[in-house]
Amino acid sequence: MTAAWPRLCFLTGTLNAVAGAERMTATMANALAGQGYAVTILSLWDAASCFPLHPAVRHEALFASRPSFKRAYAGTVAGIRRHLRANRTDVLVQVDPMLAFFALPAALGLGVRHLAWEHCHFDEDLGKPARRLARRLAARFCEAVVVLTERDRRRWLEALRPRSAVVCIPNPLPFAVPAQAAPRTDRTVLAVGRLVAAKGFDVLLRAWAEVVPQAPGWRLTIAGEGEERATLEALRDELGLSDSVTLPGIYEDVTIAYKLASVFCLSSRYEGFGLVLLEAMAFGLPIVSTDCETGPRELLEPGRDALMVPVDQPAALAQALGRLIRHPGEAAALGEAAREKARTYAQEQIVGQWETLIARGKNPSGER
The missing domain is CATH 3.40.50.2000 (Glycogen Phosphorylase B;)
Known part of the structure; x- marks a missing residue:
């Protein structure tokens, strides 16, 4: 130029x-x-x-x-x-x-x-x-x-x-679409975002308390940092989830977290866009997301590349997560469709x- x-x-x-x-x-x-x-x-x-x-x-x-x-x-x-x-x-x-x-x-x-x-x-x-x-x-x-x-x-x-x-x-998408999708061999549900009320991680923890008894060996990782850390850690311990939930903070290279995950969950109360959805889609992760304004409604197609649930409803979130854990074929199909859509971004x-x-x-x- x-x-x-x-x-x-x-x-x-x-x-x-x-x-x-x-x-x-x-x-x-x-x-x-x-x-x-x-x-x-x-x-x-x-x-x-x-x-x-x-x-x-x-x-x-x-x-x-x-x-x-x-x-x-x-x-x-x-x-x-x-x-x-x-x-x-x-x-x-x-x-x-x-x-x-x-x-x-x-x-x-x-x-x-x-x-x-x-x-x-x-x-x-x-x-x-x-x-x-x-x-x-x-x-x-x-x-x-x-x-x-x-x-x-x-x-x-x-x-x-x-x-x-x-x-x-x-x-x-902040990085090139990975040459290979995540292998999805680890029994890990991943969430990524600032630890603030808007991200609904308190809802996710309450949902996970319903999931974990039916999903032995599965873990939840919430990657991020923010003002709600102490509150979320206290809620995790109160719910008896300290053995199955980790909050590792901010990844220097967040793609590592996606590679190690098998399911991605967005539990937000609202989103402007939802960049983490695109990142998870690029790695072929099946997604469970709240149906919040405005990004998820535009980025995702329920039943094709994601499962979507109402905002602030732990039981519905738990049901959707449990469904993908119990039905790996459906999860794989959602992940493949999500990865194809990510290429358009x-x-x-x-x-x-x-x-x-x-x-x-x-x-x-x-x-x-």
Whole structure:
């Protein structure tokens, strides 16, 4: 590529957190840098990253640690503006509509094309009512809002009637589809995610208490870290599951966990997308998932590549897990179908959709 191609900046809170939005920021920045784009990532705080970055990706942070943004508001806006001007940014991608409060004034008058990237679903504000206002600002003043599912795109259009384009671009599989599916020889049910209430691991533990008496030798692994660890460990012990449930924390290479699993379970109360579903599907794991908004309903087909159950119902979750444990043929068929579907989310295809969106701002000659 030549200098005529747009220079990109991804604006995020931090990259030093193991979570889906942060992982996707690094994944997409790396992929676009690999295509030849000039890419920077500007974190509001902490210049460290939990994820490897392409050598061509420049990562900077405004603050060493998370400040009070009420007190540091003016400095945050000024810092973003300095970064945009210093790097002659053409396209700014804010990795959360909440960042509109900083990014919109920071980019004012600079001629920067402004995209908002939504990783949650429209009807969830994550305990921050200001998120609703931020979404309205993004829908009015950004060139485009990128959402992860068609269901969420329809909600944005219905609720806000935005001036901005609302574009559905799903998350890509962060790694290449493995050459071989998981062997599924270990008697392990795997769950992966932050240890927070939204992931419903308390429901999963209660379900597992019903499963384990009928599944001798089977184990449940919940991989991840978060504020609910102590609560979940206490519940595990209270339910008498210490011999069959492990919480090993964060895997440096999460693909190891998938290779050692035979069934994957997503017990979330809500999801913006459900990246871990794609990862499990790529390894050919049969899936039991809650039928929550919005990702699982779009990624999965009940009875074809997954079993789906209502949210917050341990008995239904236990019944579905027990069914796959008792019927390995059905589990294998679900896993094969899931693996085929995962191929449609290959990184090359999704990066192409981002490039198409970015190219909208170029004239036919390809010059800025």
